[in-house]
Amino acid sequence: MQIDLRTVSIQPLRQTFDHLARRFGDKPASRYQEGSYDIQAAENLHYKPTWDPDQELYDAKITKIVMQDWYALKDPRQFYYSTYTLARARQQDATESNFSFVESRGLADMLPPAVRETALKLLVPLRHAAWGANQNNTLICGYGYSTIFTQPCMYHAMDNLGIAQYLSRLGLLLGDTEALDDAKAAWLEGSAWQPLRRYVEDTLVLRDPFEAFVAQNVALDGLLYPLVYARIVDDTLSAQGGSAVAMLTQFMTDWFDETRKWVDAVLKVAAAESDNNRAVLQDWIRAWSTRAASALLPVVEIALGAQADDAVGEQLADFRARIQKTGITL
Amino acid sequence: MDMKVAKKKLGLKEKYRLMTRDLGWEPTYRAKDEVFPYVNYEGIKVHDWDKWEDPFRLTMDSYWKYQAEKERKFYAIIDAHAQNNGHLNITDARYLSALKIFLQAISPGEYAAHKGFARVGREFPGVGTQVACQMQAIDEIRHAQTQIHALSNYNKYYDGFHAFADARDRIWYTSVARSFFDDAMSAGPFEFMIAIGFSFEYVLTNLLFVPFMSGAAYNGDMATVTFGFSAQSDEARHMTLGLECIKFMLEQDPDNLPIVQGWLDKWFWRGFRVLGLVSTMMDYMLPKRVMSWREAWEIYGVENGGALFKDLARYGIRPPKGWDDAEKAIDHMSHQFMLGLYQWSFGTSFHSWIPSDEDMDWLSAKYPTTFDKYYRPRWDHIRKLAAAGTPFKNFGLAKLCQTCQLPVVFTEPDDATMSCHRETEYKGEKYHFCSDGCQHIFDNEPEKYVQAWLPMPSLFQELNGDIGAWMNWVGLRDGEDNGDFVGSRDQRNFDQWRGMATSNL
Numbered sequence: 001m002q003i004d005l006r007t008v009s010i011q012p013l014r015q016t017f018d019h020l021a022r023r024f025g026d027k028p029a030s031r032y033q034e035g036s037y038d039i040q041a042a043e044n045l046h047y048k049p050t051w052d053p054d055q056e057l058y059d060a061k062i063t064k065i066v067m068q069d070w071y072a073l074k075d076p077r078q079f080y081y082s083t084y085t086l087a088r089a090r091q092q093d094a095t096e097s098n099f100s101f102v103e104s105r106g107l108a109d110m111l112p113p114a115v116r117e118t119a120l121k122l123l124v125p126l127r128h129a130a131w132g133a134n135q136n137n138t139l140i141c142g143y144g145y146s147t148i149f150t151q152p153c154m155y156h157a158m159d160n161l162g163i164a165q166y167l168s169r170l171g172l173l174l175g176d177t178e179a180l181d182d183a184k185a186a187w188l189e190g191s192a193w194q195p196l197r198r199y200v201e202d203t204l205v206l207r208d209p210f211e212a213f214v215a216q217n218v219a220l221d222g223l224l225y226p227l228v229y230a231r232i233v234d235d236t237l238s239a240q241g242g243s244a245v246a247m248l249t250q251f252m253t254d255w256f257d258e259t260r261k262w263v264d265a266v267l268k269v270a271a272a273e274s275d276n277n278r279a280v281l282q283d284w285i286r287a288w289s290t291r292a293a294s295a296l297l298p299v300v301e302i303a304l305g306a307q308a309d310d311a312v313g314e315q316l317a318d319f320r321a322r323i324q325k326t327g328i329t330l
Numbered sequence: 331m332d333m334k335v336a337k338k339k340l341g342l343k344e345k346y347r348l349m350t351r352d353l354g355w356e357p358t359y360r361a362k363d364e365v366f367p368y369v370n371y372e373g374i375k376v377h378d379w380d381k382w383e384d385p386f387r388l389t390m391d392s393y394w395k396y397q398a399e400k401e402r403k404f405y406a407i408i409d410a411h412a413q414n415n416g417h418l419n420i421t422d423a424r425y426l427s428a429l430k431i432f433l434q435a436i437s438p439g440e441y442a443a444h445k446g447f448a449r450v451g452r453e454f455p456g457v458g459t460q461v462a463c464q465m466q467a468i469d470e471i472r473h474a475q476t477q478i479h480a481l482s483n484y485n486k487y488y489d490g491f492h493a494f495a496d497a498r499d500r501i502w503y504t505s506v507a508r509s510f511f512d513d514a515m516s517a518g519p520f521e522f523m524i525a526i527g528f529s530f531e532y533v534l535t536n537l538l539f540v541p542f543m544s545g546a547a548y549n550g551d552m553a554t555v556t557f558g559f560s561a562q563s564d565e566a567r568h569m570t571l572g573l574e575c576i577k578f579m580l581e582q583d584p585d586n587l588p589i590v591q592g593w594l595d596k597w598f599w600r601g602f603r604v605l606g607l608v609s610t611m612m613d614y615m616l617p618k619r620v621m622s623w624r625e626a627w628e629i630y631g632v633e634n635g636g637a638l639f640k641d642l643a644r645y646g647i648r649p650p651k652g653w654d655d656a657e658k659a660i661d662h663m664s665h666q667f668m669l670g671l672y673q674w675s676f677g678t679s680f681h682s683w684i685p686s687d688e689d690m691d692w693l694s695a696k697y698p699t700t701f702d703k704y705y706r707p708r709w710d711h712i713r714k715l716a717a718a719g720t721p722f723k724n725f726g727l728a729k730l731c732q733t734c735q736l737p738v739v740f741t742e743p744d745d746a747t748m749s750c751h752r753e754t755e756y757k758g759e760k761y762h763f764c765s766d767g768c769q770h771i772f773d774n775e776p777e778k779y780v781q782a783w784l785p786m787p788s789l790f791q792e793l794n795g796d797i798g799a800w801m802n803w804v805g806l807r808d809g810e811d812n813g814d815f816v817g818s819r820d821q822r823n824f825d826q827w828r829g830m831a832t833s834n835l
Contacts, residue, residue, distance in 0.1 A: 089398030162390035
């Protein structure tokens with residue numbers, strides 16, 4: 001039986017704010033809409049930045065991508081601070097259980113030595129690559145135009161930091177502080193890591209926020225995550241008795257599946273906007289993904305040896321197919 | 331199976347170091363200047379970023395966990411508030427003017443702080459500093475969004491909230507706060523930290539936040555007070571970051587002292603002017619008052635600020651230059667400002683009103699040396715005009731200060747009968763100021779402040795003085811959003827709805 005409580009009913013004067021009514025009509029707005037559309041200052045900016053007087057304080061022209069309305073770059077997850085934080089808190093909870101499961105049952109000590117060594121050599125230096133990703137996404141958030149486009153980049157930057165921290169914990173769990181020291185030395189000096197470090201440092205000097213988005217979130221992470229976490233950890237290492245490692249990196253696997261939907265949506269809308277945008281994106285993605293693939297090859301070799309070449313080649317083909325779906329042909 | 335090796339026990343500090351600072355490295359394929367291009371031009375010298383003391387040690391997993399708990403509580407309460415017509419529990423609809431000003435002028439500032447902290451979170455070459463700034467960046471978007479969400483329900487029932495995004499960029503009084511945040515964001519990363527991280531978040535935040543949130547609590551506004559409680563622990567983190575930042579700059583090199591002192595002088599005065607809006611709220615806009623602006627200044631300005639500057643004296647820092655002038659202005663500013671708001675109320679997206687006898691008695695008691703002498707006679711005069719059916723309205727354009735953008739309505743620090751007005755001539759143009767503080771700020775960086783967008787002149791230039799067109803442009807609906815509270819739609823609706831909720835009529 002249903003009982004309807006009686007409440008005092010009064011008629012609202014309006015359903016939403018003017019700027020949302022102009023976009024969506026006078027109907028109740030979602031919290032994503034309220035927290036994201038038109039909340040960045042747009043007009044009558046007072047002063048030019050002293051750090052670069054050629055720019056406006058919020059400047060859509062610092063990228064080669066041109067959008068009639070930057071608020072078209074919607075996040076299909078509709079993340080605003082609250083939904084983002086709740087989603088990550090749930091994943092954090094699962095990750096925490098995974099870490100304590102591995103720890104409490106001594107699974108780290110039961111790993112075959114070769115698997116443990118591969119995991120340490122391959123995964124722990126990646127925490128520095130994740131820090132590079134944090135830098136790039138923080139930059140896109142800081143200098144990109146429109147909250148719809150930039151707020152997910154701040155969330156992404158914090159995720160990148162979280163991933164770098166999970167990888168550090170993995171290093172401490174499988175190999176103690178020496179593992180972190182060794183990984184840093186490898187990142188700085190090891191020959192397998194230099195092409196990737198060079199790639200990351202080259203992205204750190206980009207000042208076009210959209211190119212940084214492509215170089216980091218589309219090209220590098222679009223190849224790195226499926227190669228390292230799906231192919232190597234979940235498939236190869238698990239088959240060698242390393243399921244415990246896969247438990248420790250589950251966050252990264254789930255995270256990539258979730259965030260690529262957002263990355264693809266951004267590409268799709270930006271490419272559909274104009275032929276110019278499509279051509280710019282095509283050039284950027286082609287150049288950066290080719291470089292990313294060759295930078296990742298020696299890293300993948302750490303785990304796959306002679307099969308690395310095929311693995312990277314297959315992944316690149318998958319990547320092209322994925323990008324094709326966004327309307328960009330490579 | 332090899333033997334189990336005991337792991338090293340890591341202290342919290344060491345563990346945090348490994349989880350954050352150790353992630354960074356010195357670039358070798360690219361020059362450091364290319365990666366961090368903006369960190370040198372302000373002249374601040376940093377010799378060792380490792381000397382940075384992390385003000386708090388929060389890894390992302392704990393951040394997500396703690397923040398999610400707060401988010402769940404916050405949205406549960408504002409959902410209930412909306413569902414149960416919580417807006418009818420406020421003391422009186424006059425209270426809403428404070429909320430309207432907050433949404434139009436302060437929430438956009440939270441968003442600007444979000445962008446600004448994202449920028450400095452990328453530009454500083456120290457990982458510890460970057461991570462702390464990034465966490466503040468994501469917190470600040472939280473604050474902007476939770477404020478909009480908390481006030482969204484009020485917008486459905488009351489006027490003056492609906493065009494906050496248009497008002498932010500176009501209406502005259504929001505440019506006081508907008509120009510403040512634009513000023514900070516157009517500065518270099520170190521000045522930004524002194525402006526927002528230290529002056530605003532540390533020195534002045536209590537004068538904004540505590541009175542505002544206590545005002546909400548006193549006046550039955552569950553939505554806003556919930557936001558306030560929810561933001562409190564974030565604010566505590568931001569304050570420790572601001573303090574660490576100034577200490578770090580001062581400890582790194584003695585040459586930094588004069589630069590930092592100059593910024594403190596500037597940003598104290600900039601912030602003090604923005605707080606003029608808060609003073610009117612405390613003294614005039616709260617139906618149930620928390621404390622007077624004077625009392626708040628005594629606690630949060632004189633006592634807390636005094637202790638802080640005593641603490642910083644060991645670095646050679648002295649209290650900000652405008653401190654004495656601020657003290658002299660305290661007993662006048664809310665009255666002068668509210669008189670201004672009342673006479674220009676045709677152009678505000680909130681209501682103002684003539685204080686009642688009871689209000690004026692309270693003001694006399696709180697301002698024994700100034701209210702009866704200077705301001706009661708003016709309110710009495712205004713009241714007589716209103717009673718005669720010829721309310722006092724000023725459709726003339728206020729002269730705005732080129733720096734703080736407030737109308738030039740204040741008096742000389744040492745003579746409350748003389749209006750204070752300063753002028754500087756720069757490259758053949760005359761610029762007007764409300765005070766010595768604002769004139770000094772201009773004189774130090776004239777190239778910056780000549781760029782300021784002044785909303786009043788543009789009303790004339792772009793709209794030929796057509797007030798109706800101007801109202802459309804700023805999203806102000808004449809006869810609904812503006813004018814005297816007495817007789818307003820907000821007053822009528824609130825009284826009627828409250829009657830429905832509390833009686834059988």
